[in-house]
Amino acid sequence: MDWSVLVETQAPSGAAVDDDVVISLLGPFGEKLGDHSPAVAGDGSGWSARFHIATGDDVDAAASAVERGSVVALDAARAVGLPIWPVIRTEAVEENTFHAQLEVSNFPSILGTTEVTELLGVSRQRLHELRNSRRFPAPAYEVAATPLWIRSTVDSFLAGWERKPGRPSKAEELLATNEAV
């Protein structure tokens, strides 16, 4: 199996070194890991490497990938003179899964008031009432122009929304009015 392995280290408190010392060693570090298709990062507070490791197909292959990856990264770091700091994070992700995750944007799909009303098929006033009735999820962010919702939150609301035709009840209108004041 093919894996993308992450090994991240962090300098213990008080043991950080000058940023330029680590940055100047990142190039040689990447070259040392060259056959593993690496990407490296670091400064005076720590360094990390993400690279390819191949293993067999056994059930504990992920654990083997992490174990082998840690040895590979630390050996390469030692060879180029990078500080050997404690490893604070390791991760192995099966390569096809890893690549598929990277195809999807890591910025969430967000909706403003206009998009939410279009998605729900309601007026702005109705959305206002829904928000005040507390049945509608709170926005993730509020900027001056509009509240912003994460798309999946609105989709989830829509999936479970028992839409009632006609005007909202007097009680619901009263509740909305009172909470808006």
Place this chain on the structure above:
Amino acid sequence: MDLPGRELPKEYREVAEELVSNQGWRYNDGSGRGGHPMLFPADPSKRPIAISTTPGGDKRRGFMNWLSQIRQAGGIWPIERRK
């Protein structure tokens, strides 16, 4: 503001240009620091990322590993600008 140029392969340059132009990252072509191009995240608590395009390994794997480091440091990619 340093912008990435032809010292980077096209796929790396495309990401780096977006990060520097629109996401507050800084770029150094490596002429002064260690000889490798570097990207510095907009969030100063995140660590600089080297752009290593030396021979060896698989190019697509290397790019995807690099992209993962970029995203972990707060870079947004791919970009889906909508209106």
